[in-house]
Amino acid sequence: GQNIDQPTEMTATEGAIVQINCTYQTSGFNGLFWYQQHAGEAPTFLSYNVLDGLEEKGRFSSFLSRSKGYSYLLLKELQMKDSASYLCAVRYQGQTGANNLFFGTGTRLTVIP
Amino acid sequence: GAVVSQHPSRVICKSGTSVKIECRSLDFQATTMFWYRQFPKQSLMLMATSNEGSKATYEQGVEKDKFLINHASLTLSTLTVTSAHPEDSSFYICSVRSGQVNEQFFGPGTRLTVL
Numbered sequence: 001g002q003n004i005d006q007p008t009e010m011t012a013t014e015g016a017i018v019q020i021n022c023t024y025q026t027s028g029f030n031g032l033f034w035y036q037q038h039a040g041e042a043p044t045f046l047s048y049n050v051l052d053g054l055e056e057k058g059r060f061s062s063f064l065s066r067s068k069g070y071s072y073l074l075l076k077e078l079q080m081k082d083s084a085s086y087l088c089a090v091r092y093q094g095q096t097g098a099n100n101l102f103f104g105t106g107t108r109l110t111v112i113p
Numbered sequence: 114g115a116v117v118s119q120h121p122s123r124v125i126c127k128s129g130t131s132v133k134i135e136c137r138s139l140d141f142q143a144t145t146m147f148w149y150r151q152f153p154k155q156s157l158m159l160m161a162t163s164n165e166g167s168k169a170t171y172e173q174g175v176e177k178d179k180f181l182i183n184h185a186s187l188t189l190s191t192l193t194v195t196s197a198h199p200e201d202s203s204f205y206i207c208s209v210r211s212g213q214v215n216e217q218f219f220g221p222g223t224r225l226t227v228l
Binding site: 040041099104 | 159
């Protein structure tokens with residue numbers, strides 16, 4: 001089976017940097033995704049890691065260590081609009097051989113002035 | 114990125130009725146679409162994988178006779194919640210995966226409320 005752990009809530013100040021951690025256990029690992037989800041809306045894609053290391057994309061960076069089953073999402077120069085839930089998801093090979101996404105429960109980030 | 118639409122965005126129905134939700138991939142042909150369900154403050158849970166021209170693959174614990182999936186074309190998949198009950202009230206989201214890049218795009222979701 002699959003399991004993902006990430007903090008339930010975090011609070012950070014506008015302009016600051018915040019790191020959201022994610023640890024996972026899965027068989028058939030085939031990549032890790034981070035999504036942003038505002039309340040009542042669908043998730044939007046932020047980043048994808050399949051190899052160890054850091055992927056940088058503007059204000060957002062994501063890191064993966066496959067041996068440790070660990071990833072983090074780093075958000076720089078926080079803006080008020082960054083207040084949202086951040087979902088860590090692992091892609092794994094399902095029963096039919098197809099790749100599926102398993103989502104964590106998300107980290108609700110609140111950015112304060 | 115891919116554009117995915119869902120209709121309706123919100124539906125309220127009486128217990129015992131059936132509700133159909135449409136998911137369209139607007140800018141590329143999707144042989145595979147995914148249906149997720151999300152209860153308040155919980156994670157997205159994969160319900161089923163919709164395959165164009167063949168039967169959907171359901172996740173363990175999801176009743177295939179209750180949640181009917183039809184993927185009749187490369188741009189349209191439908192999820193029908195049959196004989197809906199209040200416990201089926203949830204946020205239903207469809208998703209398509211782009212074959213070009215490692216991204217999975219989500220529709221805007223459908224909020225179902227069963228009275």
